[in-house]
Amino acid sequence: MATPAYPPGGTYFDNAKRSFTSVPINASKDNAISTTEFLEAAESLTGLFDVLGSAAFLPVKKDMTGNITKVRTRQLEAPLQSETLQELCLNELKAKKHVASEGLVWLVRGLEFTSQALRRNLTNSSEELSVSFRDAYGKTLKQHHSFLIKPLFSAAMSACPYRKDFYSKLGDDQPRVQKELDVWLTALEERLKILNVFLSSKEVKW
Template sequence: MAAFPPGGTYFDNAKRSFTQVPVNKSKEDAISTTEFLEASESLTGLFDVLGSAAFRPVKSDIVGNITKVRNRQLEAPLESETLQDLCLNELKAKKHTATEGLIWLNRALDFTAQGIRHNLSHPTEELSTSFRDAYGNTLKPHHSFIVKPIFSAAMSATPYRKDFYPKLGDDQTRVQKELDEWLTALEERVKILNAFLGRKDVIKW
């Protein structure tokens, strides 16, 4: 985990927060691709804070899917300024690697958001319980019997909440405020993508 200045928080060192990911309300909630991928990369640092080697597969999965989306963006930048355009234009080209990658990336982001939100809403609940419930709601239904035990092991290896939140910053009032703002922005973008990626013209492949 990268250090932060006294009085600072984990979010001070993040390259991009989900609060900084533009959403164009006038264009059907179009989400800017570059900023979204940067925020997703920054999110993986939370798994380093969680500290267990068991979370490496979770982080690796997210990074791999970010790469799939970014490769498409680099291949066709003018058609990929927003995530929605990136997917629709890729599908027109009879491809779906990046679109599939975004589906899995969004599931992982949803898992992370639900786990942290549930934990914040239940102050006496341990992270392992919160993340296990989130896993059941998001990734687990789509995982094979080979992958499920790997991710289940990660849920059981989460630190105690009394150890986790102090790692995000010394000033817990500021930590809670910034974590909630980040989480609210993440949840909004996950919700937008869930609706888009569930469209018949997007999942037809």
């Protein structure tokens, strides 16, 4: 019997190791985002692909976890220079390397794809997940993917479960599920906005 995605009487978000709502942003340091907490929250997000329940989502999850690993590897190599994501990238680039910085770019793209899909689905209560995810893919990752990768992601979009089945796996109390998903998405969107500005700046080029 499959383990439920949420504890009795709770929601999926109760099980998450870290929510994006508890990822610190240091406004006094140009909105610096804490590395450890952000990576933990990103890892917790990849669990949603398990809830989506299709093997077709494995490439999506693998791609995201691989990029988390690239960023964390750099953090472990230079912890004092990597307390925030911005510091991590800038110090890596000073060392004439960009493995983790490139990993962060792709991680942000994957998170953007996921957040846009879920936001659209949450906003459009009659829309099926496959429609929301396909639309988000077209607006985010698709332009960056090769002709070999696109079919793998397209297969995942087509394999989305029915909307009602997905939300029921997130919790029994649907108003609470949707409220918590909204709060979680809002926090993720805020951090992605900061990172997109940073990653598109002149400082972050290789």
